[in-house]
Amino acid sequence: MIKYIIRRLLSAIPVLAGVLLVTFALARMIPGDPCTAMLGEKATPDICARFNREKGLDQPIPVQFGIYALDVLRGDLGESIRFRRPIMQILVERLPVTIELGLTALAIATLIGVPAGLLAAIRRNSAVDVGTMVGANIGVSMPVFWLGLMLAYVFALLLRDTPFALPPSGRLPAGMDATPFFEVYNWNIEPKTRLYRLLEFFANLYIFNAIITFNWELLGATIKHLILPAVALATIPMAIIARMTRSSMLEVLGRDYVRTARAKGLSDHVVILSHAFRNALLPVVTIVGLQLGTVFGGAVLTETIFNLAGVGRILFEAITARDYPIIQGVTLAVAFTYVMVNLLVDLSYALLDPRIRLN
Amino acid sequence: MAVDVETVAISLPRRTAASPWRQALRRFSRQRSAIAGLLIIGTMILVAIFAPLIAPYDPEQVLLGIEDVGKRAPPCVHLLGCDEMQSQHIMGVDGNFRDQFSRVVYGTRVSLFIGFITVAVAMLAGVLLGAVAGYLGGWVEDVIMRILDVQLAFPFLLLAIAIVSVLGPGLMNAMLGIAIVTIPQYARVIRAGILATKEEEYAAAARAIGSSHPRILFRHILPNAISPLIVQGTLGIGIAILDVAALSFLGLGAQPPTPEWGSMLSSERNQVFSAPHLVFFPGMAIMLAVLGFNLLGDGLRDALDPRLKQ
Numbered sequence: 001m002i003k004y005i006i007r008r009l010l011s012a013i014p015v016l017a018g019v020l021l022v023t024f025a026l027a028r029m030i031p032g033d034p035c036t037a038m039l040g041e042k043a044t045p046d047i048c049a050r051f052n053r054e055k056g057l058d059q060p061i062p063v064q065f066g067i068y069a070l071d072v073l074r075g076d077l078g079e080s081i082r083f084r085r086p087i088m089q090i091l092v093e094r095l096p097v098t099i100e101l102g103l104t105a106l107a108i109a110t111l112i113g114v115p116a117g118l119l120a121a122i123r124r125n126s127a128v129d130v131g132t133m134v135g136a137n138i139g140v141s142m143p144v145f146w147l148g149l150m151l152a153y154v155f156a157l158l159l160r161d162t163p164f165a166l167p168p169s170g171r172l173p174a175g176m177d178a179t180p181f182f183e184v185y186n187w188n189i190e191p192k193t194r195l196y197r198l199l200e201f202f203a204n205l206y207i208f209n210a211i212i213t214f215n216w217e218l219l220g221a222t223i224k225h226l227i228l229p230a231v232a233l234a235t236i237p238m239a240i241i242a243r244m245t246r247s248s249m250l251e252v253l254g255r256d257y258v259r260t261a262r263a264k265g266l267s268d269h270v271v272i273l274s275h276a277f278r279n280a281l282l283p284v285v286t287i288v289g290l291q292l293g294t295v296f297g298g299a300v301l302t303e304t305i306f307n308l309a310g311v312g313r314i315l316f317e318a319i320t321a322r323d324y325p326i327i328q329g330v331t332l333a334v335a336f337t338y339v340m341v342n343l344l345v346d347l348s349y350a351l352l353d354p355r356i357r358l359n
Numbered sequence: 360m361a362v363d364v365e366t367v368a369i370s371l372p373r374r375t376a377a378s379p380w381r382q383a384l385r386r387f388s389r390q391r392s393a394i395a396g397l398l399i400i401g402t403m404i405l406v407a408i409f410a411p412l413i414a415p416y417d418p419e420q421v422l423l424g425i426e427d428v429g430k431r432a433p434p435c436v437h438l439l440g441c442d443e444m445q446s447q448h449i450m451g452v453d454g455n456f457r458d459q460f461s462r463v464v465y466g467t468r469v470s471l472f473i474g475f476i477t478v479a480v481a482m483l484a485g486v487l488l489g490a491v492a493g494y495l496g497g498w499v500e501d502v503i504m505r506i507l508d509v510q511l512a513f514p515f516l517l518l519a520i521a522i523v524s525v526l527g528p529g530l531m532n533a534m535l536g537i538a539i540v541t542i543p544q545y546a547r548v549i550r551a552g553i554l555a556t557k558e559e560e561y562a563a564a565a566r567a568i569g570s571s572h573p574r575i576l577f578r579h580i581l582p583n584a585i586s587p588l589i590v591q592g593t594l595g596i597g598i599a600i601l602d603v604a605a606l607s608f609l610g611l612g613a614q615p616p617t618p619e620w621g622s623m624l625s626s627e628r629n630q631v632f633s634a635p636h637l638v639f640f641p642g643m644a645i646m647l648a649v650l651g652f653n654l655l656g657d658g659l660r661d662a663l664d665p666r667l668k669q
Binding site for chain 1: 392505506508509510512513514515516517518520521522524525526527597601604605608609610611621624625628631632635638639641642643645646647649650653654657
């Protein structure tokens with residue numbers, strides 16, 4: 001198993017290097033020279049010469065790539081043109097919103113998609129099966145941005161005076177603040193230090209913050225604001241997960257050992273859950289990991305629609321403002337996370353599948 | 360005598376089982392969802408061809424001053440009791456006083472164009488790369504497959520966004536962006552097909568009689584790897600329509616006044632509470648088109664490749 005883990009870890013290195021190369025190349029493909037793109041109208045030849053020297057842009061391309069790679073390894077993703085602030089800082093501030101939204105969406109997708117697919121496979125060709133598959137087909141065809149807007153219209157306008165009303169934008173109602181847990185408990189932390197930023201990061205995960213401060217009102221409000229964007233974001237992954245669970249389950253249910261288990265007289269319950277489902281789980285776990293990509297892409301659309309100040313929203317604003325360093329930084333950060341999560345998924349195989357563990 | 364031999368030669372295959380294509384057709388027509396997909400796509404193609412006959416107005420014509428229309432007026436259908444005195448706009452009027460229905464109808468042209476061209480470009484590049492990788496093997500294969508692996512490390516839409524923001528916004532660049540990020544899918548499909556058929560006896564036979572590499576590849580190997588490609592391509596058209604619409608929604612794709620569904624939706628998204636019809640109809644059109652290609656693709660997979668059928 002150790003060998004498997006090491007081999008898998010090593011295989012991620014060339015991919016990560018490739019990812020770096022792509023984001024580096026993207027920055028070099030921007031029309032016009034980087035100096036004009038960064039400094040805009042202030043870019044006189046004199047200033048540009050100094051700028052190029054400072055950023056190493058007068059060096060040969062391979063050296064430039066080396067500088068870029070070292071910067072990234074040190075956690076320096078460059079500076080935003082619009083905010084004049086390090087991109088890493090902006091990411092750390094905005095990431096909690098996207099993480100909270102993405103994980104909620106993925107949880108909804110898995111918690112509904114897996115049982116739906118399971119049920120469809122067990123009751124194959126029944127009304128449940130047909131309904132699930134029709135729903136899944138419509139689900140994968142759904143434009144996330146449209147669904148988000150329609151959900152907002154229905155739940156924030158049509159149902160506004162009913163108990164089902166849900167807010168269409170922001171993270172909290174006006175006038176409500178999420179006091180960070182370290183302030184609630186009166187920890188004396190020097191602002192602007194690393195520790196402070198780290199704690200701030202966790203405090204910005206409102207659900208987490210609300211739970212550890214026992215602030216149920218805050219928790220309720222956070223969840224209420226999360227439901228619409230998370231459901232919109234969850235639709236496509238949910239449909240894909242349901243389809244995958246169903247087909248993986250059907251395949252396993254047709255195997256000999258499942259028939260043997262039934263022949264032994266085991267109850268349906270035991271056969272399905274402990275014999276079939278466990279073996280059908282592997283492709284499902286893979287697909288859940290891959291859905292993270294869909295969720296990241298969809299977050300750009302959902303955060304824009306629901307006015308959530310996350311990484312997706314900042315990317316959208318950067319596109320409009322032509323803030324290239326942010327686009328580059330966000331792309332790199334997300335690709336890194338994506339590779340890492342799929343690495344974890346692969347490693348989790350070892351836990352799920354003894355054949356991999358023992359080999 | 361010669362005539363007899365010929366008759367036998369021709370009539371023999373007829374007595375054996377139906378041809379694989381006919382079997383596939385039979386399998387296809389047995390699936391209700393595949394037929395539904397075919398109907399949706401067929402209707403859309405007809406709508407696209409006859410758009411000028413179906414659409415009551417020019418999609419870019421501003422009706423202010425020509426007719427008595429309200430800005431973002433809700434749908435008015437005479438059959439459903441809308442005042443006969445008012446001009447009929449069955450999907451309402453948009454923020455620029457244009458007939459929404461005509462724009463949705465013409466949007467079919469734009470979206471089908473987007474779907475087919477994007478997939479054609481991605482497929483061409485993917486097939487070339489995948490075929491070269493699978494056929495030649497060795498370091499060429501390693502290099503190509505590693506590059507494609509790196510591409511798959513990026514979430515799909517995000518890489519497209521990055522590429523298009525570098526190339527500059529516009530419909531063609533958006534299509535190119537989506538084409539680039541979908542290349543690996545086609546390359547992988549074709550490479551898998553080639554790896555499976557490369558060692559078959561007919562390929563070896565072709566090599567033995569001295570056929571050239573391109574000839575072996577294009578005449579003997581590729582045709583046997585084509586059905587997964589057809590399936591992937593059909594599903595890919597739906598994906599291309601959906602993602603180019605998403606790019607347009609973000610302002611990176613089609614620019615106004617092009618009647619593209621994603622950009623129509625984008626320009627009215629802040630009015631969703633006051634004029635939901637301007638968001639609802641273009642979105643429905645996107646969903647229907649994507650659904651159609653998805654159903655058709657799934658149906659084709661089951662029909663062309665029975666091994667994959669559950």
